[in-house]
Amino acid sequence: MTDADEDIVLELRDLYVGYYKDLNILQDLNVKARKGQITAILGANGVGKSTALKAVFGFLRPNGGQVLLEGEDIIDVPTHQRILKGLAYIPQQPGIFKDMSVEENLELGGWTFKRDKKQIAQKMEANYERFPVLKEKRKQITGELSGGQQRMVEISRTLMAEPRMLLVDEPTAGLSKMLSEEVYDMLIMLTEEENLTILLVDQEIRHALHISDYVYVLELGRNKFEGPASDFDDLEKAFWVA
Ligand SMILES: Nc1ncnc2c1ncn2[C@@H]1O[C@H](COP(=O)(O)OP(=O)(O)OP(=O)(O)O)[C@@H](O)[C@H]1O
Numbered sequence: 001m002t003d004a005d006e007d008i009v010l011e012l013r014d015l016y017v018g019y020y021k022d023l024n025i026l027q028d029l030n031v032k033a034r035k036g037q038i039t040a041i042l043g044a045n046g047v048g049k050s051t052a053l054k055a056v057f058g059f060l061r062p063n064g065g066q067v068l069l070e071g072e073d074i075i076d077v078p079t080h081q082r083i084l085k086g087l088a089y090i091p092q093q094p095g096i097f098k099d100m101s102v103e104e105n106l107e108l109g110g111w112t113f114k115r116d117k118k119q120i121a122q123k124m125e126a127n128y129e130r131f132p133v134l135k136e137k138r139k140q141i142t143g144e145l146s147g148g149q150q151r152m153v154e155i156s157r158t159l160m161a162e163p164r165m166l167l168v169d170e171p172t173a174g175l176s177k178m179l180s181e182e183v184y185d186m187l188i189m190l191t192e193e194e195n196l197t198i199l200l201v202d203q204e205i206r207h208a209l210h211i212s213d214y215v216y217v218l219e220l221g222r223n224k225f226e227g228p229a230s231d232f233d234d235l236e237k238a239f240w241v242a
């Protein structure tokens with residue numbers, strides 16, 4: 001193992017995934033996410049970006065290959081245990097409870113230690129420090145918050161479980177440019193200040209390139225191109241069909 005390998009928090013190795021046994025959407029996919037970095041998976045609609053994240057979280061069982069979390073193949077580990085191992089997932093479709101208050105949504109994120117009220121309170125306070133606006137609005141019904149603030153509630157709720165590896169699918173879909181920037185700033189803050197590792201799926205190519213360290217481009221469920229985001233600008237025209 002080289003030094004560089006020790007930085008790999010999550011690896012998708014030779015992965016084949018489909019919704020039906022004999023029809024693989026992802027074919028021989030290889031992705032590595034390194035500690036404290038944002039790694040992006042980009043590609044056109046329907047190439048299999050969300051499918052890849054679902055397989056990592058355990059919602060879909062791969063037909064072949066490995067999902068390695070800190071070197072351990074977790075394919076046979078059920079989703080709730082993946083969460084206990086430090087994995088978290090923010091799906092493409094927002095999953096907050098809009099009829100509940102901000103505070104109640106955050107409490108739900110602490111289900112792994114729900115009997116420990118003190119720990120819940122500490123984690124909530126940590127979230128309010130990250131996102132002070134949520135403290136102000138903690139008693140408010142989440143559905144009454146702006147789209148960006150609702151995304152903040154969702155991300156905060158996920159952080160209650162103190163993940164080390166965060167899977168994020170299209171975090172700014174449907175948000176204005178300004179709110180999108182808030183969400184991207186939030187992701188950068190989590191990697192830079194809290195050393196979280198993020199695997200990001202995004203359609204906002206320019207923004208994703210801007211905040212990511214390393215980028216994978218998929219085509220028809222396969223690796224098409226990969227490289228450091230900083231290399232990508234020049235290569236964009238060659239590899240990306242806008
Ligand atoms: N639940 C499902 N059952 C069967 N096929 C599915 C299901 N979800 C997705 N697919 C198919 O898998 C392929 C990849 O879908 P996926 O959602 O991973 O794409 P994506 O890259 O995330 O696209 P987008 O950018 O539009 O979100 C598509 O052809 C889609 O029709």
Ligand SMILES: [Mg+2]
Pocket residue numbers: 049050051092169
């Ligand atoms: Mg998707």
